[in-house]
Amino acid sequence: MTRILDQYTDLLDRLDRLDWLVPTLARLSFLAVLFFYFWNSAMLKIDGSIFSPSSGAFGQIFPQAAEAVLWDVTQMNFFQRIVILAGTIAEFVLPLLIVFGLLTRLAAAGMIGFIIVQTLVDVTGHGVALGGLFDSAQGLIDQRVMWILLFVVLVFKGAGPLSVDALFRKPSRD
Template sequence: MTGILSPFVRLYVAVFGVVERLAGDWFLGLVARLVFASVLLLYFWKSALTKIGAGYAGFLEPTAGVYAQILPQVTEQAGYDISQIAFFPYGLIVLLGTWAEFALPALIVVGLFTRVASLGMIGFLAVMTYVDITGHHVDPGTIGGFFDNAPGSQIADQRVMWTFPLLYLVVRGPGAVSLDGLFAKRLRHD
């Protein structure tokens, strides 16, 4: 039996060996960042834009709606009057969360501090999921579950798919076609 399969196994190993060598250390990191950019960059930036105030200093003044999004129970307890919510820790959480929603996706797409930014984005997704489930009380159908034969659930299924390219970037990095790759190359030559 081994004799019959040996030519096919050798062909398989040879073909995919070439694919692996061509992909090198640049392809999958670049693709993971492009997938992230095409699916999530504008999603998070549009979300972040709804959270900042008007004018040039708007990034320092989150809107009232952001408090209800990020801290729904705290905001409800304050009667939706954000002036009644303490800056530390709640206002700081809202401010940093809003900035992270702009900065982390941008860093990932350009490939700068990619591993840390990707890890931060995974944490962001975890917190977002926790707030959706406990603070906004989404229904079980929206939450879904792993291996539930319902691939359209917006929380379990969608967010695990969002997390995979980020996890790849944490473990393997952004690849040579990135600012991290460029800086690493320059450091090796200095």
């Protein structure tokens, strides 16, 4: 029995030495699963340039206001334009930072905030049902909690050794 326990603890020690793999796989998973979702969503928000919001952006972020003016972007007020511009820039920049592993913890925290705001807009503006955790049905909240968990890993673990962040890290003195 002692031999089995020794083998088990030896295996755990080896796995602990692979700790660098967790943030690296989190970034690769983001690239494979969510990067193009956010990139395509950002592309829908621009009309020629990032400073020219589309009616799609107006409708995605302020659905009731867009509907009230029949999707006419010239009717957007200053606040709405600033929110759309900031959201669009974030939707382009934050995913790129995560993929390259540059300012990863900050970018991941920004993505968590972005997903929370996105979810609030989906629920309050678009009437999407949240669903509930632990109810055996895959709802919006279940999906977004998984997304946030991926970013929480990056906030706590950083980008890993295969990143731009790693290039700027000071070597540790052991």
